[in-house]
Amino acid sequence: MAIKDIDLEKKALAKEYKELLKISYQTLSSDDKKLIRKAFNFAVDAHEHQRRISGEAYIFHPIAVAKIVAYEIGLDAISIAAALIHDVVEDNSNYSIKNIKKVFGKNIAKIVDGLTKISNLDKETGTSQQAENYRKMLLTLNEDVRVIIIKIADRLHNMQTLSSMPLEKQIKKASETLYIYAPLAHRIGLYNIKTELEDLGLKYTDPETYNDISKKLIENKKDQDDYIKKFNKAVSKSLNKEKLKYLIKGRSKSIYSIRNKMIKQDVSFEEIYDKFAVRIIYKSNAENEKFLAWKIYSIVTDHFTPNPIRLRDWISAPKSTGYEALHIT
The missing domain is CATH 3.30.460.10 (Beta Polymerase, domain 2)
Incomplete structure (x- = not known):
């Protein structure tokens, strides 16, 4: 990348971080802010050389997920920190749950471990396998509901940015979203997120119907x-x-x-x-x-x-x- 582009990216990253803190500024203690800053720096280092299919620096994804967790759902600093580092273990072999536990403690490590396991479930295919994945995710609710909530926020941002994916993956992700994640969001009471997931799911599984109704609503x-x-x-x-x-x-x-x-x-x-x-x-x-x-x-x-x-x-x-x-x- 050109130096100019790198500078612009750094400025955009700083802006996103400030917006994240601003969202829940009034409810965050000084210790909360330190925790979020530590998680942010940790995620920046872990995802330093990674980019999404769109070409965007990968770090913008976990920040977007953390913003959904903070603003749209209103979770605590531990959840925001976990959202920031939720992909670190999955995407960088230099990091492990043991590393996360050492740096951030048992609670955050447990959430990240749960999120990593769910990400591995998502890689499996087939209708019967999807049903089994749904059952396993419901069982996770009994352990720590924050794991599922952060995963739903993760899926929401992935759906919001799905256009850069190949068509086959768009349809697969959208179908999964309608079958697993929208019902989960409804079950937890995240009604606005459930609605957006359903609309985005329809947009990619049946674009003709989606565009027709959207046009008529306008x-x-x-x-x-x-x-x-x-x-x-x-x-x-x-x-x-x-x-x-x-x-x-x-x-x-x-x-x-x-x-x-x-x-x-x-x-x-x-x-x-x-x-x-x-x-x-x-x-x-x-x-x-x-x-x-x-x-x-x-x-x-x-x-x-x-x-x-x-x-x-x-x-x-x-x-x-x-x-x-x-x-x-």
């Missing part, structure tokens, strides 16, 4: 935004009268979920009536949260006619992951 965005504004204006006035502390958010349903509805209901995109969702997130103490949920439901249904068949009550009976909400259409 075309329908104005109608969606207009409806959300109308909803917000109508409901906010009533919620304010009750002096509730709340936030209203609108979002499109995921491409993957829309595609699944089209298949299950045997309908076209135009016939799907819930292509986007509006969320009302409210603040409450534990004693009043159920009462307020039904109160907000009552306010919403004063303005908009619900379909009673479509009511989903996860307030009275929360999901196994702890998810609580009322869903109405």
Whole structure:
């Protein structure tokens, strides 16, 4: 590489590191920052001469995984450090779990060991083998859930950068993601990551359907935004009268979920009536949260006619992951 390119890469690396610290700056102690700095330096040395298929320096991958772990999932300094060095043993024969344990201690070494073992599982092929891998990963949940969470973050970044891989590997990784990693993310309660994994999985396993739905969602965005504004204006006035502390958010349903509805209901995109969702997130103490949920439901249904068949009550009976909400259409 030219000296100019090396300098630019070093600047980009320094920027990524600063962003990583900035993400969880308020929750990190001075010892946490020292640990993350040590892990960062360790990873930089271990991956010094390695590059991804895209040509990018490999070190940017573990930093990206650590940022997902810190920002999107909100894990602790031990998890961030483990994410930074998660590929060291697998990718550099000069390093071992024994080295990791000596430098970082038993906890981080155990997480990295678990991640290394899962990476070896990923190299095996075949549907029956994938099912067995899924079972083994579920068993890992009983040992340390951070191993699975960091692995899901690793897979998310790999899927976000999958375009540089050969077509055959794209399809293999995407299929694995839909079969193993998206369900795992759902099971743990990482719903936003699960949704992104599903959409990215569909993008590479069925690009025609993915692009078609994506295009139609963009075309329908104005109608969606207009409806959300109308909803917000109508409901906010009533919620304010009750002096509730709340936030209203609108979002499109995921491409993957829309595609699944089209298949299950045997309908076209135009016939799907819930292509986007509006969320009302409210603040409450534990004693009043159920009462307020039904109160907000009552306010919403004063303005908009619900379909009673479509009511989903996860307030009275929360999901196994702890998810609580009322869903109405």
